[in-house]
Amino acid sequence: MSDQLLDQLRDALEGSIDFEGQRLAEMLSTVLLGAVGIIAFLVGFVSQDIKLTLYVGLAGTALTFLAIVPPWPFFNKSPEPWLPPRAASGMNINVDGQKVG
Amino acid sequence: MHSALVRAQNVFGFFTTVAFCVAAMIALSSFISPQSPSASIELRNVQVRKGRPHYYSSKKEEYAHISFDLDADLSTLFNWNTKQVFLYIKAIYPSSKPSLPASEAIIWDAILPGTSAPWHQNHYMHPSPKNSKTPKNKRSSKQSQQPQDSPYGRGILHLENQRPKYQITDITGKLQNRTDVRLELGWNVQPWVGPLTWENKKDYGVWKGLEGGVSDGFTFPAVGAKKADLKIEKGKEGHRLMAGEEQPVRKGRA
Numbered sequence: 001m002s003d004q005l006l007d008q009l010r011d012a013l014e015g016s017i018d019f020e021g022q023r024l025a026e027m028l029s030t031v032l033l034g035a036v037g038i039i040a041f042l043v044g045f046v047s048q049d050i051k052l053t054l055y056v057g058l059a060g061t062a063l064t065f066l067a068i069v070p071p072w073p074f075f076n077k078s079p080e081p082w083l084p085p086r087a088a089s090g091m092n093i094n095v096d097g098q099k100v101g
Numbered sequence: 102m103h104s105a106l107v108r109a110q111n112v113f114g115f116f117t118t119v120a121f122c123v124a125a126m127i128a129l130s131s132f133i134s135p136q137s138p139s140a141s142i143e144l145r146n147v148q149v150r151k152g153r154p155h156y157y158s159s160k161k162e163e164y165a166h167i168s169f170d171l172d173a174d175l176s177t178l179f180n181w182n183t184k185q186v187f188l189y190i191k192a193i194y195p196s197s198k199p200s201l202p203a204s205e206a207i208i209w210d211a212i213l214p215g216t217s218a219p220w221h222q223n224h225y226m227h228p229s230p231k232n233s234k235t236p237k238n239k240r241s242s243k244q245s246q247q248p249q250d251s252p253y254g255r256g257i258l259h260l261e262n263q264r265p266k267y268q269i270t271d272i273t274g275k276l277q278n279r280t281d282v283r284l285e286l287g288w289n290v291q292p293w294v295g296p297l298t299w300e301n302k303k304d305y306g307v308w309k310g311l312e313g314g315v316s317d318g319f320t321f322p323a324v325g326a327k328k329a330d331l332k333i334e335k336g337k338e339g340h341r342l343m344a345g346e347e348q349p350v351r352k353g354r355a
Contacts, residue, residue, distance in 0.1 A: 015105035022102035029112045037119040041126050048181040050127065050293050051217050057123060061116050069109045 021075030029068045036060030127182055128295030132306065134180040139312040140173035140286045142190065145262050149277045149324050152268070163276040164268040165321055167192060167208050169284055171263060173314075175213070176256035178290055183215035186256065187289040188225075194282040194321070197273055206269035208284075213256060217293070227251035227258060279321040286314035 017025065036057060044053030092099065102108050145168040152164045169190065178186050189210040196204050211225035218224075229252050251257060270276060290298045302310045 013105065015108075016103055025102045025108055026111070029108075029115060033112070033115050033119045037123045041123050044127075044181065045130060049217060050181050053123065053127065057120065061112075061119075064116075065109065065112055068112050069105050071105065 015069070015071035017071050017075035018077070018079050020078040021071075025068050025075060029064060032064040032067065033061065036064065124294045128292065131180060131182045131292055131295055131298075132308070134177075134182075135307040135309075136177045137309040137312075138173070138175045138178060138300075138314075140171065140175070140314040142173075142284050142286055142314060142316045143170045144284060144316050144319050145169050147282075147319060147321060149321050149326070150268075151324055152270075154270075160274065162270045162274040163324060164270050165192070165276050166265060166268050167284070168262055168264050169209070169260075169316070171258055171260040171286070173258045173286065174256070175258070175288065176254060178288070179213075179215055179256050181216070182292045182294060184218055184291050184293045185215055185224075186213040187211075187291065188213055188258075189287050189289075191285045191287055192269055192282055193285055194279050197271075197275075204271065206267075208265040208267055208269055209263065210266060211258075213251075215293075216255070227253070228260070230259070231261075276321050277323045281318050282321060283318055284316035286311070 037060075040053045040057035040060060043056050044050055102111060147168075148166045149163050150166065151161050154160065154162060171190070173188075175186065175188070187210065189207045191205045192208050193203050193205050196202065212221075212223055214221065214224045253259060271279075287300050292298075300311050300314070301308060304310050
């Protein structure tokens with residue numbers, strides 16, 4: 001029971017995503033942070049207020065963290081299926097003299 | 102990017118890169134913001150007195166007390182990246198030996214805050230002009246509770262008969278009868294991001310050099326010399342009632 005709970009906790013903390021999701025996360029983080037930097041600079045420059053640049057930049061970065069770090073469902077849309085189990089055909093696995101497979 | 106921790110590290114790593122690039126852009130944007138400072142500075146009065154560097158000193162040195170007029174328009178120094186401008190007036194005079202560079206000593210300075218700078222007690226408060234009406238009733242003073250840095254606008258100064266903040270002396274202790282003394286305006290722009298910059302006499306791109314900002318040459322008078330004829334403004338003491346003298350009559354009253 002406790003093992004099950006620990007497994008769930010580990011999965012939640014680890015937040016694994018599939019391969020396509022990793023590609024998407026990489027691309028999204030680059031695009032989002034780059035856009036945030038450009039927008040922050042432009043907003044501050046147009047309004048001539050450097051504090052706006054700071055706050056827009058920090059807020060955008062926080063949003064990016066929120067979008068990238070948790071294992072959102074759209075990062076897990078193409079899970080890699082396991083290979084089907086092979087039929088027991090000539091596989092002989094011995095563990096301590098006992099036949100296992 | 103498999104686990105949440107790796108993704109967090111990646112996002113933070115790229116965030117530092119973006120932050121650095123934005124900071125570099127801000128620093129560079131200062132250099133495309135046009136500057137055209139101008140200033141005129143004139144000597145108002147100069148006196149040389151004997152004094153001691155501190156109370157228990159047996160050494161006597163000569164101290165110059167220089168008051169001046171300053172009209173400066175430094176409003177173009179304030180762009181979005183300006184945190185504060187440290188403004189100062191130097192007295193420059195030839196050293197005792199001709200081979201040595203000229204001596205410089207700061208007689209007055211001020212910290213002019215930029216637009217985004219929060220209030221600080223060390224910021225310069227421009228004295229309000231003499232003929233302006235100061236709000237006396239409480240209501241209007243409450244409305245203008247926001248401290249106004251300058252009645253003329255940010256970076257514009259009109260100082261008349263300004264007394265020095267610092268009396269200056271020389272390393273030799275002798276200052277009287279020095280010739281070719283000049284007052285010069287200088288500043289240091291301190292940005293939020295980027296390099297410190299000082300006043301420039303030449304043009305660099307859109308940064309025009311300082312126009313004026315140097316006074317005519319003058320001479321430190323002898324110690325205890327009477328005030329030279331420097332058109333000193335006479336205050337109300339001209340109306341003082343003296344025993345046994347004629348009573349002063351103000352126009353429009355009697």
